[in-house]
Amino acid sequence: MSQREEAGPLHVERLADRVVATLDRPGARNAVDTATIDALHALCAELEAEPRTLILTGANGDLAAGADIAELLDRDADDARAGINTHCFDRIAALPMPVIAAIDGYALGGGAELAYAADLRIGTPRLRIGSLEPTLGIMPAAGATWRLPAIVGATRASEMLLTARVLTGDEALAWGVVTALHDPENLLTAAHDLADRIARLAPLAVRHTKTALRARPDQHPRIELEFQAGLFESEEKRRRMSAFLERRRRDPAPPAPTGSASEVEPGQAATPLPAVTKEKR
Numbered sequence: 001m002s003q004r005e006e007a008g009p010l011h012v013e014r015l016a017d018r019v020v021a022t023l024d025r026p027g028a029r030n031a032v033d034t035a036t037i038d039a040l041h042a043l044c045a046e047l048e049a050e051p052r053t054l055i056l057t058g059a060n061g062d063l064a065a066g067a068d069i070a071e072l073l074d075r076d077a078d079d080a081r082a083g084i085n086t087h088c089f090d091r092i093a094a095l096p097m098p099v100i101a102a103i104d105g106y107a108l109g110g111g112a113e114l115a116y117a118a119d120l121r122i123g124t125p126r127l128r129i130g131s132l133e134p135t136l137g138i139m140p141a142a143g144a145t146w147r148l149p150a151i152v153g154a155t156r157a158s159e160m161l162l163t164a165r166v167l168t169g170d171e172a173l174a175w176g177v178v179t180a181l182h183d184p185e186n187l188l189t190a191a192h193d194l195a196d197r198i199a200r201l202a203p204l205a206v207r208h209t210k211t212a213l214r215a216r217p218d219q220h221p222r223i224e225l226e227f228q229a230g231l232f233e234s235e236e237k238r239r240r241m242s243a244f245l246e247r248r249r250r251d252p253a254p255p256a257p258t259g260s261a262s263e264v265e266p267g268q269a270a271t272p273l274p275a276v277t278k279e280k281r
Helices: 034-049 069-074 077-082 084-093 110-116 144-152 154-163 169-175 184-199 203-213 222-232 235-250
Strands: 003-005 010-014 018-023 053-058 099-103 106-108 120-123 128-130 166-168
Touching: 010 034, 018 034, 018 184, 034 084, 053 110, 053 184, 084 110, 099 110, 099 184, 106 110, 110 128, 110 144, 120 169, 120 184, 144 154, 166 169, 203 222, 222 235
Parallel strands: 018 053, 053 099, 099 120, 106 128
Antiparallel strands: 003 010, 010 018, 128 166
16 A cells, blocks of 8 residues: 655655655646755655655656756855755665656756666656756756766766757667656556566665665775675575575476566576667657
8 A cells, every 4th residue: 555645846655665756846847946855855864764766757747847947046156055956866866775767758957967866767758858057057066967977978978968968768768868768658657667676676685786886986896795795694695595496496497587587586597688678669
């Protein structure tokens, strides 16, 4: 059973293993304002205390068309240094469990930087993503200049950020900003499919893997070895490995895997999946 909270600019649906947060500011194309940031901080506090996968999406055909320009107009140097959006997006990126961004329509400026803070991103053919801040006399300063190069590489990030290029859905797929495109009516279902795959895994192993993925280069390989040491001593490891060996004892010659990651047991060789997938339109 889920619980749904619909007050304010962020609608939150809570399920046992995930939370769906939907930006909803009718008439503003879900532009990120202070109230949205406050609601995201509150949600982060909840997920830090009770880790669950987070699905971020937007209502009415957009993720977020940017930060709220009316608010930005009145912000000064002290506001810039305070990093109002930056600290919120950093907190989202650092959540214990994976964050999935399901992006339809516009994800511009602050909306793009919100998407870049996610671990997994999927979109629709209507997706338009990029940083238009220099057209308004400011720069992208809530993560784009360092998260985007990690996603698409320095050269492509430079083209996007230094020319204010906005990618189409097909371009975002080809450049690796998103891993798949889905018809808009299937976007949230696809996000839940990803969350379902995560839910089948050992939660602590997923949390440690996410932390290692986001660790500094100088922390490797020490961080993996320490996390793995703890996992090797866990009851979850013993339970899952014992169950695997018992299945092998009962069925020593399982059928060949089909290539779907969700159907491949640990220890089986999977048929490699294509690097990029695109739903037929």
